Amino acid sequence: QVQLAESGGGLVQAGGSLRLSCTGPGTTFRTSAMAWFRQAPGKEREKVASINWSGSTTYYADSVKGRFTISRNNAKNTMYLQMNSLKDEDTAVYYCNRNFSRMSWGQGTQVTVSS
Numbered sequence: 001q002v003q004l005a006e007s008g009g010g011l012v013q014a015g016g017s018l019r020l021s022c023t024g025p026g027t028t029f030r031t032s033a034m035a036w037f038r039q040a041p042g043k044e045r046e047k048v049a050s051i052n053w054s055g056s057t058t059y060y061a062d063s064v065k066g067r068f069t070i071s072r073n074n075a076k077n078t079m080y081l082q083m084n085s086l087k088d089e090d091t092a093v094y095y096c097n098r099n100f101s102r103m104s105w106g107q108g109t110q111v112t113v114s115s
Contacts, residue, residue: 006096009109012086020081020109022096030074033099036081038092038111049081050099063089086113 008020020036035050049070050059058070069082079096093108 004096004103004106006094006106006109009094009111011112011114014087014113014115016086017084018111020094022079023077026077029077034079035097035099036070037095040092088113088115
């Protein structure tokens with residue numbers, strides 16, 4: 001079964017940084033707009049960033065703007081989320097998926113920010 005796979009999460013102190021990675025299927029992944037989502041306990045899943053197929057256009061939620069950077073390397077079927085200046089409220093499970101016509105969700109990667 002094809003599955004999106006997130007990695008790179010962990011426990012980090014407030015103000016620290018993490019880089020998340022997302023890998024997926026070949027051709028479909030490389031030609032699709034993609035996005036990062038997160039879900040904290042008791043909250044709805046929210047989109048935090050998205051990127052078009054080539055990486056030339058990006059979008060960020062207001063809550064992460066200026067701190068997170070989304071990027072992709074289509075040759076490696078990989079998307080990244082560089083997270084800097086992490087805050088307690090960034091604690092969540094982070095998922096990747098296509099920005100449109102979602103694929104099956106992966107398991108996500110846990111990011112925990114401690115203060």
